[in-house]
Amino acid sequence: MTEAVLQLRNVTKTIGKRNIVDNLTFDILPGEVFGFLGPNGAGKTTTIRMIVGLISMTKGEAIVKGISVRQNFAKAMTHIGAIVENPEMYKFLTGYQNLVHFARRHSGVTKERIDEVVKLLGLQNRIHEKVKRYSLGMRQRLGVAQAILHRPSLLILDEPTNGLDPAGIRELRDYLRKLTREEGLAVIVSSHLLSEMELMCDRVAIIQSGKLVDIRPLQGYKEDPGTKVVIEVDDLPAARRLLSKAFGDSKLSMSVSGQALEIAAERAAIPDIARMLVSEGLDVYGIHAVQKSLEDQFLEITGGEMVV
């Protein structure tokens, strides 16, 4: 297994008596887009700000490529690029001057590198205009440009889709994909927009009230044992008897409407189920696999308290 780019160990922030962030521990692997999901006020932004040192940790440790953010802040930051909330830039400077400004902080960012990043993000046409004339989408891109100038191993985007229109969000998503592919970096994205996360991320961590609720991969979830097969037949009790014999009682449940049976099984099991039911003389009206969307899972996990 490759070494984690970022390791969080028992990261805790206490304000007053409340734990805003409570004992977070997880790893981020190279090359993955890691979603950080939670309702508003769950502690996403606080966690991210602790990773980048904007907020001090009450307890715990964030380790970037083996370097502790707490003990060796400056060195750890050479591996991180970040946009915290909106990409605020110096509006009285041009886009290029802004990039020069941020490039100067790192050693070894050449002029060629700046041009390369500008091209990568498609900013070359307007880079010498003042930032105050940029649209929000362009500022967002400039923010990403600023964050990847020094070839970090980890890119942190806090609520990157805030205030972007759907086209802008899509654009950002494409750039992120391109970046992970071309620059091979790991990305942490925080958001409360589920649909966004579903499209963007390889893995998501779900936090609520500062606590880590779950981490799950997104690409593989279709083969998740959590998938259900819904069966509509004329004789439900008979079907139930048959299926419990074949799969065991624990995997069976009646659907909400009471018109269908639900069984925890994979998609591959459907032909077998159909053959079995038909051979027993039952009339089958429909059999289909149901995937729980991330939203369903998310609402289930967080107890449905969130507002999307």
Place this chain on the structure above:
Amino acid sequence: MNLIRNENMKIYRRPRTWAMIGILILAVAFMGGVMKWDSSRNDGPAPMPQQNAQTQEQPGGQAEAEKYDEAWAQDLAQQNARLQEQLNRTAEMGEEQREWMTEQIKLNQYYLDHGINPHDLTLWSYVDNSAALILLITLLTVIVAADMIAAEFSWGTIKLLLVGPASRTKVMLSKYISTMIFALMLLLICFAAAFAAGALLEGFGGINLPHLTIGADGAVHEGSMISHSLRVYGLSIVSLLMYVTMAFMISAAFRSSSMAIAFSLLFMLLGNTLTMLLSGYSWVKYLLFPNIDLSQYMEGSQPLRPEMTLGFSIGMLAAYYVVFQLVAWLLFTRRDVAA
């Protein structure tokens, strides 16, 4: 250091900064213009009151004055005669006033002997007077300093600035140094502009004129004008430094730049009034403001409290300086950036 270059870029790429420099140069030009206009107005109708004065003058003074054929010299001689008279006549004069008068007489006599008109405008008069504009420079620098940290908060750029491979201490230091470079630049511009205005209006004729002072030994000394001007500037820089450092601390304390600017200017402008009001209490000497003007120990004028000395003031200023820096540093490096 690159961080300082960054901060400089942020200062000089703002149109505001150039407006400030423009204001400063305009102020110097305006001052020069007023001085020139004022002196030419005095030159014109001067003979008339001169006549009146002469007729009213004591015979002794007039006799003395008639030895000189130029108006300014006659004036000076009369003034000397008058002073001498007063010195002889009034016995109940305070020791200090007596001293001041004798010194004045000596200075005037020196001017007479060497044929120097002290009221003639020379290049140096402009440079000297421009030292008064250091107050303006302080004002402008205080605005910049107060904005330095607070503006990053109001722009929201503080987040990006701090998420970089530089510790907060370094970021703050770079900002402080840039502010100081800015102040230094304004001072140089002011000096140069005043020098240019003087050269333009009066020519380089007076450039070698000595600056006269009465030493402790009671004799008249010639000093070079440039060292005198530099000393006037140097003393003003002390107060500039203190005000700017204070503004910098306030900047670290507030997240809104307008608040920071407002408070810094308020302290700067109200400070002196406040200490004047409180000057009856002896603890007032521990405040910043009565200590900030070190020239009070140079020109023979009275400090606010009789027990204050130059050493005391320097000590107080140093203490305040350290406190300002420390508070600014603590505020800036310890704070969570949450907004």
